[in-house]
Amino acid sequence: MSRSASLAWRLTAPLALAVLLAMGAVALFMDHQVDSELDARFHDALLAQAKALTTVVEFEEGRLVASSNGTQPSLLGGDAPISYELRCEGRAASRSDPAPPAPPGWPEQATTTPRFDELDDAGGTQTVMFRFDAPYPAARGVRPHATAQAPRTCWLLVSRPRHDMDQLLLTMDWILALGPVAASLAMLLAVPWLVRRGLAPLRTLAERMRGIGPQAPASRLPEAGVEELEPLVARFNEVLARMDEVLARERQFASGLAHETRTRLAELRSLVDVETRFPSERSPQEVMAEVGAIGAELEATVTALLELTRLEAGFEPARRESVDMGAWLARTLALHQATITRRGLVLDIEGFEPGSTMITDPALLDMLMGNLIANAVSHAPEAGRVSLARHGEALDVSNDAPELSQADVGQLGHRFWRKHTGEAGHAGLGVSLAAAAAHALGRNLSFELDQAQRLHARVR
Numbered sequence: 001m002s003r004s005a006s007l008a009w010r011l012t013a014p015l016a017l018a019v020l021l022a023m024g025a026v027a028l029f030m031d032h033q034v035d036s037e038l039d040a041r042f043h044d045a046l047l048a049q050a051k052a053l054t055t056v057v058e059f060e061e062g063r064l065v066a067s068s069n070g071t072q073p074s075l076l077g078g079d080a081p082i083s084y085e086l087r088c089e090g091r092a093a094s095r096s097d098p099a100p101p102a103p104p105g106w107p108e109q110a111t112t113t114p115r116f117d118e119l120d121d122a123g124g125t126q127t128v129m130f131r132f133d134a135p136y137p138a139a140r141g142v143r144p145h146a147t148a149q150a151p152r153t154c155w156l157l158v159s160r161p162r163h164d165m166d167q168l169l170l171t172m173d174w175i176l177a178l179g180p181v182a183a184s185l186a187m188l189l190a191v192p193w194l195v196r197r198g199l200a201p202l203r204t205l206a207e208r209m210r211g212i213g214p215q216a217p218a219s220r221l222p223e224a225g226v227e228e229l230e231p232l233v234a235r236f237n238e239v240l241a242r243m244d245e246v247l248a249r250e251r252q253f254a255s256g257l258a259h260e261t262r263t264r265l266a267e268l269r270s271l272v273d274v275e276t277r278f279p280s281e282r283s284p285q286e287v288m289a290e291v292g293a294i295g296a297e298l299e300a301t302v303t304a305l306l307e308l309t310r311l312e313a314g315f316e317p318a319r320r321e322s323v324d325m326g327a328w329l330a331r332t333l334a335l336h337q338a339t340i341t342r343r344g345l346v347l348d349i350e351g352f353e354p355g356s357t358m359i360t361d362p363a364l365l366d367m368l369m370g371n372l373i374a375n376a377v378s379h380a381p382e383a384g385r386v387s388l389a390r391h392g393e394a395l396d397v398s399n400d401a402p403e404l405s406q407a408d409v410g411q412l413g414h415r416f417w418r419k420h421t422g423e424a425g426h427a428g429l430g431v432s433l434a435a436a437a438a439h440a441l442g443r444n445l446s447f448e449l450d451q452a453q454r455l456h457a458r459v460r
Contacts, residue, residue, distance in 0.1 A: 008195040023180035050158040088154040100159035107155035124162040326354035344383040351390030368437040372397040401455035
């Protein structure tokens with residue numbers, strides 16, 4: 001026997017995977033945003049320092065006088081000094097010491113728009129180069145704007161090592177990469193416990209189900225108090241209600257069958273005892289005829305029960321063929337003619353003209369309408385009126401029923417139910433058989449008692 005899968009694990013695994021994927025996506029997004037933001041800030045700082053040099057060129061150019069070898073110390077000291085190279089028309093180039101590494105295209109590709117390049121040298125260097133216009137330096141004692149000489153073009157290249165920035169970015173990458181992994185490991189440890197705790201109402205519900213069974217038919221599950229479990233509790237209680245109905249019908253069926261069988265067997269035993277101890281003047285043929293009638297009633301009850309079981313279990317599929325309804329009704333009434341004549345019943349027939357046909361199953365039609373007609377001619381009062389009508393696919397059987405009440409109409413169709421328990425020859429199965437046959441034909445059988453105390457059996 002295979003081991004059942006754990007619901008807690010089925011919830012934990014996809015949840016942990018979903019969180020890992022979500023946090024991984026968030027980490028990648030954050031890493032991209034952090035890298036972009038730090039790069040932008042690095043570029044802004046480098047560009048600000050480069051523009052500061054242009055101000056020096058414009059206002060304090062005397063500080064940028066080239067040495068004999070064209071170099072001078074870098075503007076900033078420290079671990080990450082800024083290095084530069086400045087070229088202007090009409091003067092020698094100025095460079096820091098050490099000189100900055102030149103990116104491809106310097107200075108030919110320098111424009112007024114700053115261009116950033118990342119050089120893959122030993123330590124990694126970020127450069128910015130651009131072109132700008134600067135005025136010629138004024139002579140001593142002359143104000144800078146006293147002359148009308150056009151400004152000259154200058155090219156500036158500034159570089160700064162990226163080592164510290166790259167180390168910071170690497171540290172951020174490790175933090176953002178290990179964060180989702182650590183969170184997923186924590187979830188794998190914590191979520192199973194949390195899920196089991198959250199599924200505790202299911203275990204409580206299972207314990208409550210343990211005490212429900214045939215020995216306690218009226219038991220129902222109480223409200224779970226959990227929104228997701230309420231539909232399950234409601235469906236389970238509906239199943240219990242249907243099971244109770246089935247058990248009640250089965251108990252009624254067993255009780256009715258035992259009553260019918262015991263009654264007929266008691267009649268048979270009484271007849272045999274009486275004829276044995278106190279012989280009557282009846283001939284053996286008459287006694288055996290009465291015994292045969294009792295046996296026939298028992299056989300009819302058992303046959304009806306077997307047919308009812310087959311119909312309700314779906315073992316009797318409907319066959320479709322054309323049936324001459326006029327001929328069918330004449331044949332059916334011939335079976336009950338003796339009862340009709342003896343009780344002086346009046347028949348009203350409508351819609352069963354000779355030659356009129358219906359597509360249906362002949363055997364199921366006999367079981368359906370035959371039992372309804374038998375019920376009508378047997379229970380209608382003497383000299384009463386029985387009506388048989390057909391309107392297209394609809395069939396109606398009605399008879400006078402002065403002794404029935406509205407409460408009795410609800411009992412029609414229940415097995416072994418009879419208005420009077422002493423009725424001979426009727427086991428109370430006819431209407432049940434008719435209802436089962438109607439269901440097998442895909443039709444609905446209903447009963448209605450009108451104000452004139454006429455019972456209408458309608459097949460739709």
